[in-house]
Amino acid sequence: MDKQTAPFAQNLQFLTQTAESVAALCAELKINRQQYNKYLSGKHVPSRRNIALIARFFSVSEKDFFIDPARFRRIYENSNRLISRAIQGSFLLKEHAVRLQASSGEFRSFLGVYARYQVSSIYTNTVLRSILRLYEKDGFIFYYYLERFRSLDNPNSVAFSFKYHGVCNFVDGKVFLVDVETRQQNELTFAVLTPIARLPQRLMFGLATGVAADVFREPFSTRVALTMLSTGSLRPGHLRLASSLQPDDPSIPEEVRLYLGLTREECGRMLRGTG
Template identity: 25%
Template sequence: MARQSSVQTASRKPDPQSGFISVNLRYLCSFYPSISHVCRKIGVNRQQFNKYLSGQINPSIHVLKRTSDFFGVDIDEIFLPPSELRAIVEGHRAGRRTVSDGDGNSPLEAISALLHPGNDILKKYEGFYFRYNYTFDGSGRVLRSLFSIREKDGVFVTRLLERIRHRSNGSQRLTTLKYDGVMTALSGCLFNIEYERVMKSCIGHAAFSCLQRPGQRFLTGIQSSYSTSSGKPTASRVVLERITRDIPLRQMIVRCGTFDVDDGQIEPDILVLIGNQIASPEKVLTDSA
């Protein structure tokens, strides 16, 4: 009995000569935006990974462990005939679709698919912006932050850099917060979802009107997130001002911070656009444009 158990265990070990690895890896990669995305997540050099995909060489057991963990399969399953691996993966994916739309796509897959249709529209919005809104701490100050939009691997990604006074650092010292996100264009709006990079403690959402007007300087919208000072969900109007001049990045960052409304640092037109008053007969906060 002991010998039979040993033989069975040995037969489960991956066969380094298997010809199915490259086919199976290409199939598993097909569920992700790009090969580069997969390489970054696994922590593998792209040129080296290309050799795995082409079948020139096989990954080491160490790399296979990281790869299988990322794809959510067992190491042994990567060595199976492609038809068997597909049956396993499709079974896993079907089991996760407890909430789905009429086409059988999970909500996460459906949202991911929405990141691509608006690419042609978003190309003209690539670049740097100053972003303005009233701070969420109730101080009545205006936050000017640095915001960027760029295309990466077929998806438009955003980055927000804030320099704010944080009570834990004293009133004069600025704390820098960074947020990464994605943007898509739908129904005449730009939708942005972002998260705080370090603590990953909150997610923010913003929607901007993208109606084009002659001489338009600003994109206006509504944003919502979590206020660390109040511990409550908070929303406000928000404005993006495109940076059209060739300004060094460091100088852009230096201009960011929080400002009193009366110190002349923020243009009156911007103050009007980010005001959070709700005019009668409106009952909800809407875009100010």
């Protein structure tokens, strides 16, 4: 470990402790776990592309990875401490945090990886299948999901993608999801879902609200459906399922098709508006 790799490795170790797991982190970053372990040990420094990916994931500056580890820890620990102090000082925020923790126990049977379906707010006559992971950490239920849109010119390539991170609350049999888009950092989305524990498949149906990522940036609301793919961690095979689909795509489950209102002629309904 030389003078360049030592600070990077120590700072990465500090940040990695805050992740759900190294396996889930590597799956989302699409970085081989053995390679990531070499970054942690200081045997290798990532390429500029991978440094950018890791920095974006943890919301840190790329150049800060190479500063003195003690200074790095002070900067990012102080940031977390200020947030924690703000929550402790606000009765409403503190009460909400307590409720979030209290609801986690009731919802553990629904933790896992889901296919998330909705009518696309960007492409017309298109269904968007994203991949969502619900997991527990420090007594809270968190989630993240990835959207990928196929290129209109080349369906075998991805035109653009979005990633959302959020927190889940389970109240009176309903699932409330609130998240932020972490790549463009210009949107919050909200969803209210009703879980259905009809074994062997776990389903959720509800409504989602957000802002379309097109030139008009219109608010929208549409039906959304979740089907559980597996328990446990996200795997590379799950990520390959994230895509934009035609309404008659045979991989869309029939219950999802009925709930979204998909037919061969129509791709469900979406409420849009700027007012």
